[in-house]
Amino acid sequence: METAFxxxxxxxxYGPKEALKDVSFDILKKTVTAIIGPSGCGKSTFIRxxxxxxxxxxxxxxxxxxxxDGKNIYSKDIxxxxxxxxxxxxxxxxxxxxxxxxxxVVYGLRIQGINRKETLDNVVEESLRKAAIWEEVKDRLHTxxxxxxxxxxxxxxxxxxxxxxxxxxxxDEPCSALDPIATAKIEDLITALKQEYTVVIVTHNMQQAAxxxxxxxxxxxxxxxxxxATQKIFTTPSxxxxxxxxxxxxx
Amino acid sequence: xxxxxxxIKEKLIEGALFASALFSIFVTAGIIGVLFFETYExxxxxSILDFLTxxxxxxxxxxxxxxxxxxxxxxxxxxxxxxxxxxxxxxVSAIYLSEYASDRARNTVKPALEILAAVPTVVYGYFALLFxxxxxxxxxxDLSGFNALSPGIVMGIMIIPxxxxxxxxAMHAVPMGLREGAYALGAAKFQVATxxxxxxxxxxxxxxxxxxxxxxVGETMVVAIAAGQQPRLTxxxxxxxxxVTAYIVQVSLGDTPTGTIEYKTIFAAGMGxxxxxxxxxxxxxxxxxxxxxxxx
Ligand SMILES: Nc1ncnc2c1ncn2[C@@H]1O[C@H](COP(=O)(O)OP(=O)(O)O)[C@@H](O)[C@H]1O
Ligand SMILES: [Mg+2]
Numbered sequence: 414m415e416t417a418f419x420x421x422x423x424x425x426x427y428g429p430k431e432a433l434k435d436v437s438f439d440i441l442k443k444t445v446t447a448i449i450g451p452s453g454c455g456k457s458t459f460i461r462x463x464x465x466x467x468x469x470x471x472x473x474x475x476x477x478x479x480x481x482d483g484k485n486i487y488s489k490d491i492x493x494x495x496x497x498x499x500x501x502x503x504x505x506x507x508x509x510x511x512x513x514x515x516x517x518v519v520y521g522l523r524i525q526g527i528n529r530k531e532t533l534d535n536v537v538e539e540s541l542r543k544a545a546i547w548e549e550v551k552d553r554l555h556t557x558x559x560x561x562x563x564x565x566x567x568x569x570x571x572x573x574x575x576x577x578x579x580x581x582x583x584x585d586e587p588c589s590a591l592d593p594i595a596t597a598k599i600e601d602l603i604t605a606l607k608q609e610y611t612v613v614i615v616t617h618n619m620q621q622a623a624x625x626x627x628x629x630x631x632x633x634x635x636x637x638x639x640x641x642a643t644q645k646i647f648t649t650p651s652x653x654x655x656x657x658x659x660x661x662x663x664x
Numbered sequence: 665x666x667x668x669x670x671x672i673k674e675k676l677i678e679g680a681l682f683a684s685a686l687f688s689i690f691v692t693a694g695i696i697g698v699l700f701f702e703t704y705e706x707x708x709x710x711s712i713l714d715f716l717t718x719x720x721x722x723x724x725x726x727x728x729x730x731x732x733x734x735x736x737x738x739x740x741x742x743x744x745x746x747x748x749x750x751x752x753x754x755x756v757s758a759i760y761l762s763e764y765a766s767d768r769a770r771n772t773v774k775p776a777l778e779i780l781a782a783v784p785t786v787v788y789g790y791f792a793l794l795f796x797x798x799x800x801x802x803x804x805x806d807l808s809g810f811n812a813l814s815p816g817i818v819m820g821i822m823i824i825p826x827x828x829x830x831x832x833x834a835m836h837a838v839p840m841g842l843r844e845g846a847y848a849l850g851a852a853k854f855q856v857a858t859x860x861x862x863x864x865x866x867x868x869x870x871x872x873x874x875x876x877x878x879x880x881v882g883e884t885m886v887v888a889i890a891a892g893q894q895p896r897l898t899x900x901x902x903x904x905x906x907x908v909t910a911y912i913v914q915v916s917l918g919d920t921p922t923g924t925i926e927y928k929t930i931f932a933a934g935m936g937x938x939x940x941x942x943x944x945x946x947x948x949x950x951x952x953x954x955x956x957x958x959x960x
Contacts, residue, residue: 466848498850508841511864521849524859570845577849 415442417581417611418463422477425458427470431635432458435477438630438640442580445603445612447622447643450632451658456615457505459632460583463613464500465493498525500581501574506590507566509558509573514541514550517558517569521577536576544572545602564595571602582606584614588621600625619659623647631655699938702931709925715932721895721906723929724915730929732936734895738907739937741899742816742887743880749820750876754827755862755869761828762835763857774832777825785822789889792818797890810892810904819886823876830875834868834955835861867955871948878944882937884909908937 418440425433432455440446448456458467465486467473478485486496498521509517516523518540519533527533537554541547546568550561558569567587574582584603588596603625606612616622622629623643630640631652639646639655650656707715710730718731761770797814801807807814838861846860862869892904893914906914912930920926 464848466844469844469847494850494852497848502844502848504841504844504848506841508839508845510842510845510860520846520859521851524846524849524851524855573845573849 414444416440417442417481419480419483420477421480423459423462423479424476425455425462425467425635426472426474426476427458428472433462433475434635436632436637437477438637440611440613441628442611443607443609444628445607445614445626446628446630447626448613448615448630448632449617449619449622449658450638452617454632455635456617456632457585458635460502460585460613460615463581463583464497464502466497466502468493498577499579500583501577501579502583502585503567503570503574503587505586507563507570509561509566509569511557511559513555514558514561514569515554518572518576520573525577540572540576541569543575543606544568545598545605546572562595564591564598567591567595567599568602571599571606579610581611581613584612584616586615586617588616588618596621619647631658633658696938699931699935702928703935706925706928706932709928710932719897721911723926724918728925730932731897732908732933734897735906735908735911735933736936737897737899738812738887738891738895738905739881739909741812741901741905742819742883742891742907743877745813745816745901746819746823746880746883747873747877749817750823750827750880751873753820754824754872754876755831757824757828758831758835758869759857759862761832763853763861770832774829777829781822781825781829783822785883785885786889788818788822789815789886792886792890804902807902808892808904810890810894811902812891812905813901815886815890816901818890819880819883822883822886823879826879827872827876830872831865831869834865834872837868837955838864865955867951871951871955874944874948874951878941878948881944882909882941884913888913908933912937 416439420439421437423433423436424431436459448459450456461467462475462479463481463486467475475487479487481496481500484491510520512520515533515537518537519527522528522533522536538547538551541550546565549565550569558566561569567590571582571587587603588599591599600621603612603614607627614622614625626643628640629643629646631638631646631650631654633654639650639652641651646655647659650659715730715732717733718729719733720729720731721734722729761773765773792815793810796818797807797809797811800814800817804813842860842864843856846856851860887907888910891907891910893906893910894904895911896903896905898905912933915926915930
């Protein structure tokens with residue numbers, strides 16, 4: 414299978430504080446890769462490196478490389494806006510804009526200057542369908558997105574990410590604010606998305622990682638302790654720390 | 665024993681606080697009461713229809729007319745000019761402070777803005793009359809010594825800090841998550857500022873606009889000093905005119921005897937003004953509340 418990201422000796426710093434220590438591994442295309450580990454181990458820091466979201470943090474720095482389609486996304490000649498269009502992201506807390514459902518979905522297109530109504534209408538339907546929320550909202554596309562439930566808002570955010578046709582979608586604990594039923598819907602959705610997209614999901618919920626992912630990386634205190642097929646990680650991990658973590662002995 | 669003493673002390677403090685709160689409510693109610701009473705007295709002598717439709721305001725002359733429209737036109741014109749100046753500059757400053765400035769720059773500029781808001785308005789008034797008007801006259805030879813343009817502009821400058829500071833508060837309160845959501849879709853910084861943060865902070869920003877308008881409507885010294893004292897039903901910014909507030913000052917400072925119709929005009933005019941600013945403040949309050957409901 415093809416590689417989407419090649420992470421090479423990645424180190425990340427918040428000011429003087431080292432949050433990632435020499436992380437290297439590959440993320441494959443059209444698979445779901447889970448990132449697990451105890452709170453504060455650098456999961457968010459890592460996933461936010463993949464679309465350069467950390468650029469927004471003052472004093473943040475990286476060393477090493479992340480090759481995406483063979484190009485280092487941190488090299489100087491890369492347009493970060495281009496990167497973010499190809500690599501979408503869904504956040505921990507649903508963050509729909511205080512606009513209508515429709516306008517939320519087409520936001521990414523509008524900022525690219527795409528305003529043709531027909532195009533937008535099609536994108537809205539297609540994206541909402543892919544995000545498994547079309548049936549619930551098709552009759553109220555022009556009402557405020559803030560009226561939706563938390564689970565619906567999160568699926569809307571997924572639709573919003575899909576609308577710009579990215580190749581990768583990053584999820585940073587997308588279910589941590591949701592109830593079990595909404596969580597199950599998002600998990601089904603993620604499983605379906607890998608047909609078309611490369612998915613990276615951060616979760617502190619190990620069952621979730623086991624359910625949705627094919628590959629899992631286990632982080633501890635800024636280090637990638639183990640990276641392997643999910644099945645292997647959860648049945649016969651090769652590192653003692655991984656085993657302790659997944660059997661719930663700490664963390 | 666000790667406990668009991670503590671308890672009494674607490675109760676006394678509570679009582680004192682309650683009494684001062686009550687006092688300020690009574691004073692406010694008293695002022696509004698007088699305003700209503702004198703206005704009522706005024707309308708015993710002048711019909712409301714004349715008051716609202718007559719195009720002349722000449723209560724101090726022998727041929728008396730009581731049409732409030734010229735005064736309202738004066739207030740409207742100076743306010744409109746002020747808003748034209750303050751709105752764009754205030755909003756752009758707020759965007760800069762909230763989205764572009766470093767924390768250090770923001771922490772220096774914001775208090776500076778608040779100091780600017782504390783300059784006595786009489787200073788602004790003479791600034792308009794003695795500095796801005798002569799400069800404007802170089803470019804606009806037709807401009808009278810007293811006019812709406814110069815005090816309008818100066819009032820605009822005066823309310824920029826209000827609009828900038830309050831809009832900045834509203835924009836700063838927009839959750840970081842919304843900005844991240846937009847950046848993650850490939851938005852550039854300017855797009856995030858103008859197409860996410862400003863709309864998201866809209867009701868807060870609108871509230872600051874309305875407070876600015878309300879401030880301009882109620883502003884007295886600047887217009888009393890630099891706009892003239894000639895009630896005139898016009899939208900020409902180059903000629904002398906009079907605003908509601910300036911008229912009230914004019915009569916208050918004169919030797920109009922208490923109880924006369926000239927005296928009562930102050931209250932009728934004041935009532936008109938009060939109604940406008942009251943409505944504006946309610947709208948502003950409502951907008952701010954709505955803004956809070958969205959994010960808290
Ligand atoms: N903006 C920031 N500034 C400084 N330190 C940060 C910042 N964000 C995260 N950190 C630190 O980096 C480490 C990793 O954090 P994070 O990646 O958020 O962990 P996780 O997502 O696994 O809980 C933590 O020690 C955290 O305190
Ligand atoms: Mg995290």
